[in-house]
Amino acid sequence: MAGVYRSGAGLVAAGLVLLQVAGCGNDTGLQGWIESMPSIRDFPIRTARVLSARPPYRVRWKIHLYGRHYRGTTPLARLESRLVSQGRYRDWHWRVEAPPRVVRSWMLWRRNAVRQGFVGRIGGRRTAYGWRVGFRRLYALVGRLGEGIPPPARITILLVPWQEFSKIHFSVTDRNAVPVVTAAWYPTTLRQSRAFQRVRFHALRAALADAGADLETFAVSARLPPGKRPGRRATDRHLEDADCWQTAIRVGLAARTPGRFATPGIALAETLDQPSTRSFLGQLAQAEHRHPVDPHVAALRADLQVLQALSASLIHEHLRWPVRGRDRPAIRSLVRDCADWTRPGGWRRGPKARGFR
Numbered sequence: 001m002a003g004v005y006r007s008g009a010g011l012v013a014a015g016l017v018l019l020q021v022a023g024c025g026n027d028t029g030l031q032g033w034i035e036s037m038p039s040i041r042d043f044p045i046r047t048a049r050v051l052s053a054r055p056p057y058r059v060r061w062k063i064h065l066y067g068r069h070y071r072g073t074t075p076l077a078r079l080e081s082r083l084v085s086q087g088r089y090r091d092w093h094w095r096v097e098a099p100p101r102v103v104r105s106w107m108l109w110r111r112n113a114v115r116q117g118f119v120g121r122i123g124g125r126r127t128a129y130g131w132r133v134g135f136r137r138l139y140a141l142v143g144r145l146g147e148g149i150p151p152p153a154r155i156t157i158l159l160v161p162w163q164e165f166s167k168i169h170f171s172v173t174d175r176n177a178v179p180v181v182t183a184a185w186y187p188t189t190l191r192q193s194r195a196f197q198r199v200r201f202h203a204l205r206a207a208l209a210d211a212g213a214d215l216e217t218f219a220v221s222a223r224l225p226p227g228k229r230p231g232r233r234a235t236d237r238h239l240e241d242a243d244c245w246q247t248a249i250r251v252g253l254a255a256r257t258p259g260r261f262a263t264p265g266i267a268l269a270e271t272l273d274q275p276s277t278r279s280f281l282g283q284l285a286q287a288e289h290r291h292p293v294d295p296h297v298a299a300l301r302a303d304l305q306v307l308q309a310l311s312a313s314l315i316h317e318h319l320r321w322p323v324r325g326r327d328r329p330a331i332r333s334l335v336r337d338c339a340d341w342t343r344p345g346g347w348r349r350g351p352k353a354r355g356f357r
Helices: 011-021 029-036 100-112 131-146 194-223 232-252 275-290 295-316 328-341
Strands: 045-052 057-065 082-089 092-098 119-122 125-128 153-161 166-174 178-186
Touching: 045 194, 057 178, 082 100, 082 131, 092 100, 092 131, 100 153, 100 178, 100 194, 119 131, 125 131, 131 194, 131 232, 131 328, 153 194, 166 178, 178 194, 194 232, 232 295, 232 328, 295 328
Parallel strands: 092 153, 153 178
Antiparallel strands: 045 057, 057 166, 082 092, 119 125
């Protein structure tokens, strides 16, 4: 079976979070991120080549995280990772690994999560919002987005030190469950301010959301006829589908949590007339013309397409982009729209998508 390629979903949201960490306010939005944006080629690329979307499952992963502080290649065998957490929920098995300096940062989140009100319930007991709570919520969100019971999965998340450059290439086979292996940045700072705790929370949600988007990639591959390779437009739609899932999951995982979470509001439909935004979109169009199949360009284009459509839908419903855990109507709207988005004949082709295409 031909595979489906997925690259770099979530770049715009990641850039906005990095901008916030640098000291900019939540109202900076897309315009400010564009003004400070480095080269398009500095952003992460994730490629999943699905060789078999049915048992025995087989997939080849390529994950490139482009950072500023370190240059080199980090083979999987040299990550020197330690087990952070592992567990099982229904027919999902999951494992999280990280090098020691990431583990130290993670422990600061785990130690303070309950004190700051980030809790969940497992077996009727309140517990810190960590990987156990996160994977349970991810399972529920994948079920809502896929409108059915999630497939059996064996998920491994590798946490890579924030902004370090890593290249990870490997193949995975599993006879009984979809094998999802992903790498995600996680901060190594030991600072414990509320701002950095929000960044740790975002990193947790972003890693889980990427695993959820990978499951959408498998679902798309399973629907392809044997031996068929998707064309460029189909590939763009697959990128948008995975990106929509990732966006909805990242926001959905923050529902009912206290305060503002580290995903700045994105009213893309309201910012397209800003001079810097128009300039950036023009540069993107030129890059697309010169390199029509460049995965960096395709990934960024998918991000912008999805965020514009979702923002326009929220505005149509008189809602704002959710930035707090209590913004549950907007969160529910995003999850509902992305569930419909990936359904054949979904809303991206309907009246709500005016201005998107």
